[in-house]
Amino acid sequence: MIEFKKVTKSYDKRTLILKNIDFKIKTGEFVVLIGESGCGKTTTMKLINRLIDPSSGVVLIDGEDISTVDPIILRRRIGYVIQKEGLMPHMTIGENIELVPKLLKWEKERRKNRAYELLNLLNLDPEIYYEKYPHEVSGGQKQRVGIARALATNPDIILMDEPFSALDPITRESIQDEVLKLQKELGKTIIFVTHDMDEAIKLGERIAFLKDGEILQFDTPDEILKRPASEYIEQFIGKDRIWKTPKKLLVSDIMSKHYWTIEKRSNISRAFNLLKTHDTDFLIVTETEGGRYSEPIGIIFRKNLIYAMENNILRVRDIMDKEFTTIDKDSNLLDVLNKMSSINAKVIPVVDDRNRLTGVITNLGLVNAISKIAPSPEVEEESIGMGDAV
Ligand SMILES: Nc1ncnc2c1ncn2[C@@H]1O[C@H](COP(=O)(O)OP(=O)(O)OP(=O)(O)O)[C@@H](O)[C@H]1O
CATH class of the missing domain: 3.40.50.300 (P-loop containing nucleotide triphosphate hydrolases)
Known part of the structure; x- marks a missing residue:
């Protein structure tokens, strides 16, 4: 040395x-x-x-x-x-x-x-x-x-x-x-x-x-x-x-921790409330309570809730969008862009090596990151609590 x-x-x-x-x-x-x-x-x-x-x-x-x-x-x-x-x-x-x-x-x-x-x-x-x-x-x-x-x-x-x-x-x-x-x-x-x-x-x-x-x-x-x-x-x-x-820019640098989760057995009225209270467009559905550390199994968008109301469906698991993809937190910006364009995804849950939810990449978040107007890391950190299981 x-x-x-x-x-x-x-x-x-x-x-x-x-x-x-x-x-x-x-x-x-x-x-x-x-x-x-x-x-x-x-x-x-x-x-x-x-x-x-x-x-x-x-x-x-x-x-x-x-x-x-x-x-x-x-x-x-x-x-x-x-x-x-x-x-x-x-x-x-x-x-x-x-x-x-x-x-x-x-x-x-x-x-x-x-x-x-x-x-x-x-x-x-x-x-x-x-x-x-x-x-x-x-x-x-x-x-x-x-x-x-x-x-x-x-x-x-x-x-x-x-x-x-x-x-x-x-x-x-x-x-x-x-x-x-x-x-x-x-x-x-x-x-x-x-x-x-x-x-x-x-x-x-x-x-x-x-x-x-x-x-x-x-x-x-x-x-x-x-x-x-x-x-x-x-x-x-x-x-x-x-x-x-772009290969040096990792998913963990551009992902957001500003998201809400819902457990699959929850009632859709709870999903309604969460979307409304937090003014968000989506919820990540998890297998168990304690969303931040569990595997993402679906995504709920507003359109799913409308479908639930029209068809009298009560449980989140019966209406959630299962056709989604996840991305590893150590992937890079190029991987994200490829994934987003190949499946036209609006939201991609980010997972760690044990497939546990650690963040999300959204269309808007990505645009923000790319145009360098994304919130500073400090602001992101503050919102971690909100990303916790609800
Ligand atoms: N033998 C010396 N006697 C007096 N001044 C010196 C001597 N060697 C370097 N300096 C001065 O010390 C400063 C730093 O020089 P140095 O060579 O360490 O810079 P540098 O960062 O390597 O620069 P460069 O990229 O131009 O090589 C300069 O202002 C230089 O003029």
Whole structure:
């Protein structure tokens, strides 16, 4: 684990570049530092491998204050990839990758085996690339070599400072995929600096959002998209981004808890009263009392009650609409839209993994959610009580 405790940094003893960095990165986690130019991302990152030291506060790695560790020894445990891949132009790619292993006096054969292994890992055929010079390969390939070099001594931590920002979008996409795959396979702790929100969302398990030397929010991409901690972050990520990624919007985010239930053996006069008292268009019918936690078995609309009156039917279970579908609370917006359009449903009860009622999606609620005028989460919470069994 990497831990920043109340870290500040000033380069000139006057201006605080980092004001109070206080966060923890778990072992094996992929953390992205994001923020606009000059907010302190690179400075934060360089504190981890002691390219700079804090003005106050401490940085700990696995509980050890790194100010007590020799920077050279520390850096052997930490790979570093920068935007300009920083390869030595007069050395072959093989020699570049073997640079640190050579400093560590690894045997030639061990070094070469490791370089071959890493080139293979990064989809560069060693038979072709090992002997080439940096100027003979593309930008994306150089960046792959940069990553291979950072992995050479098998460090637990990899720092990546805008490593892909100079690459064209297609190369960038594919190398991002490779890094994600690598992290899954190798379980490294990766700290990645970028100012590209798409890149942060794609790569980060958690994103630390920096502004003026402070972390404004440190959370999963989903949480940051759904609940940006400030207007500044909202603007940075683009207000409508969540709508561009409908798979990230879960049913549990857009469902309403504003509904009423009725037990199947109830009399229809009770159904009438409930609809009238609560000015609602529907009731969810449940098998047993305690509606919120039971399985939905039908829906009562006004039209069902009219039918009951016309035909002298007394029980809810005999008139309820049984032709309905439910949706899992972990499904996403796209699933809802597909379901709604395929069966033309007005109300879809939302269920948990044990098929228990946990909310509803209505046509209107969905439109509200999509047009972002849905009630705030606080208002929804207040209505939970009303959604309880009646
Ligand atoms: N060695 C230094 N001496 C003095 N000031 C510095 C030094 N390095 C960085 N700074 C200043 O510290 C601030 C934060 O710089 P830093 O490189 O950490 O920002 P960043 O968020 O990584 O920006 P970018 O996205 O542009 O790389 C900037 O105002 C920068 O000018």
